[in-house]
Amino acid sequence: MNDLESARTVPTEARGRWFLRGVRGALSVPGFILASAFVGFAGLARDAGLTLAQVVFMTGMVWALPAKVVLVGAILAGSSLPAAAFAVALSSVRLAPMVVALTPELRDANTRPWVLYLLSHFVAVTSWVLAMEQLRHVPRSMRTAYYAGLGSTLVVMNMAVVATVFLIAGRLPPLLSAALFFLTPLYFVTSLWGSARERASHLAMIFGLALGPVFHVVTPGFDLLAAGLLAGSGAFASHLLWRRRRGA
Amino acid sequence: MTFTALDAWWWPYLFILIGGWLATDFWRFLGVYLGGRIxxxxxxxxxxxxxxxxxxxxxxxxxxxxxxxxxxxxxxxxxxxxxxxxxxxxxxxxxxxxxxxxxxxxxxxxxxxxxxxx
Incomplete structure (x- = not known):
C-alpha cells in the first residue's frame, strides 16, 4: 500500500484521537504561561479603551501576542490605519520563517494546501515551540490533526482568558492589576531572548530595549519603527563583522 | 484614519482586520507559500x-x-x-x-x- 492509499484509509477516529492529544498538549506549562501573558494583555487593551468584543475579536484574528501589543500600542498612540498596519506587519515578519520551518514537518504527500494555510493562522511563539518539540512523536499523517487540536485550543482558551480578565480587571486592587500588567513585558523580555536563533538577535534585542524609550521621546509616533530598524541593522552589521573576523 | 476616527460600530473591527489580521496572516501565508524554498x-x-x-x-x-x-x-x-x-x-x-x-x-x-x- 503506498502513502496515498494509507492516508485515505485512515479512520476518522484516529484523527479525532490525535486532535484530542493536541488539545492536551495545549494544557501544559508553556500554555499556562501564555495564558498569564494574555491576562496582562487584556488589562493593557482594557486601559487602551477597547471594548470586550473588540479585544476577543483581536485575540482570535491576530493571535500573535507581540503583534497585538504593537496594535494596541498604535491605537493608544493615535496612529493612522496604514501606520498601525505597517508597524504590526514589521513586528510579525518573524512569523514567515517560523511557518517556513514548520510546514515541512506538518505535511505529508497528500496534505491539501488549504489545510496548511488554515493551520498557519495558529502559528505564534508558544504553539510553534510546542509543535516543533512534539510533532516528531506524532505519526506523519496525524500531524495536521494534532496541530489543529493544539493551535485551536490555545486560541480559544486565551479568547476566554481575555474575556474573563476584561470583565474583572476594573475591580482588582492596584497591586494585583499592576502585577498583571507587568506580566506581558516580563514574559516577552524572557521568551524573546529564548527564541533568538543567533547572537545578532540577542544584540538586536538589547539595542531595541535601549532605543525604544529614547525614540519614544525623540520621534513619537515613529518610535517603534525607528528603534527596530536601527537596532536590527546595527545588530546585523555586527553579525557580518563577526563572520568576517571568524572567516579571516 | 485612527482607531477612533469613525463613529460606526464596524470601524474598529475593520481597523483590527486590516491593521492586525492582514498584517500578521500575510506573513504566515507567505511562509506556507515559500515552504522549503527559502x-x-x-x-x-x-x-x-x-x-x-x-x-x-x-x-x-x-x-x-x-x-x-x-x-x-x-x-x-x-x-x-x-x-x-x-x-x-x-x-x-x-x-x-x-x-x-x-x-x-x-x-x-x-x-x-x-x-x-x-
Whole structure:
C-alpha cells in the first residue's frame, strides 16, 4: 500500500484521537504561561479603551501576542490605519520563517494546501515551540490533526482568558492589576531572548530595549519603527563583522 | 484614519482586520507559500529577524518605561529594577521563563508594598 492509499484509509477516529492529544498538549506549562501573558494583555487593551468584543475579536484574528501589543500600542498612540498596519506587519515578519520551518514537518504527500494555510493562522511563539518539540512523536499523517487540536485550543482558551480578565480587571486592587500588567513585558523580555536563533538577535534585542524609550521621546509616533530598524541593522552589521573576523 | 476616527460600530473591527489580521496572516501565508524554498540561514532572513526582534524589544521597553493603568503609579526605577531582576533570574535559572516571571513579579510586589505612597 503506498502513502496515498494509507492516508485515505485512515479512520476518522484516529484523527479525532490525535486532535484530542493536541488539545492536551495545549494544557501544559508553556500554555499556562501564555495564558498569564494574555491576562496582562487584556488589562493593557482594557486601559487602551477597547471594548470586550473588540479585544476577543483581536485575540482570535491576530493571535500573535507581540503583534497585538504593537496594535494596541498604535491605537493608544493615535496612529493612522496604514501606520498601525505597517508597524504590526514589521513586528510579525518573524512569523514567515517560523511557518517556513514548520510546514515541512506538518505535511505529508497528500496534505491539501488549504489545510496548511488554515493551520498557519495558529502559528505564534508558544504553539510553534510546542509543535516543533512534539510533532516528531506524532505519526506523519496525524500531524495536521494534532496541530489543529493544539493551535485551536490555545486560541480559544486565551479568547476566554481575555474575556474573563476584561470583565474583572476594573475591580482588582492596584497591586494585583499592576502585577498583571507587568506580566506581558516580563514574559516577552524572557521568551524573546529564548527564541533568538543567533547572537545578532540577542544584540538586536538589547539595542531595541535601549532605543525604544529614547525614540519614544525623540520621534513619537515613529518610535517603534525607528528603534527596530536601527537596532536590527546595527545588530546585523555586527553579525557580518563577526563572520568576517571568524572567516579571516 | 485612527482607531477612533469613525463613529460606526464596524470601524474598529475593520481597523483590527486590516491593521492586525492582514498584517500578521500575510506573513504566515507567505511562509506556507515559500515552504522549503527559502534557506533559514540566508543573510536576508537574519536581517529581517534582527529588525523584528529589535522592534518587539522596543515595544517591551516602552511598556516598562511608559506604562498605562495601575503600573503608571509605580516608580520608574522600581519597574526597571524589577524587570532587570526578572531577566537576570531567567538567565541564571537555566533560561526558564517561569523563573524570570516569578522573580520579576516578586520584586515589583515587594517594592510596591514597601512604598507608603501607594
Amino acid at each position: 534557506s533559514e540561514d540566508s543573510d536576508l532572513l537574519v536581517l529581517v529577524r534582527c529588525i523584528a526582534t529589535g522592534l518587539v524589544a522596543a515595544v517591551i521597553a516602552n511598556l516598562i518605561v511608559f506604562p498605562t493603568g495601575a503600573l503608571a503609579t509605580t516608580p520608574l526605577l522600581l519597574r526597571i529594577f524589577a524587570a532587570g531582576a526578572g531577566f537576570l533570574a531567567y538567565l541564571v535559572g537555566g533560561q526558564r521563563v517561569t523563573v524570570g516571571i516569578v522573580v520579576g513579579e516578586a520584586v515589583l510586589g515587594l517594592g510596591m508594598l514597601a512604598m507608603p505612597v501607594l
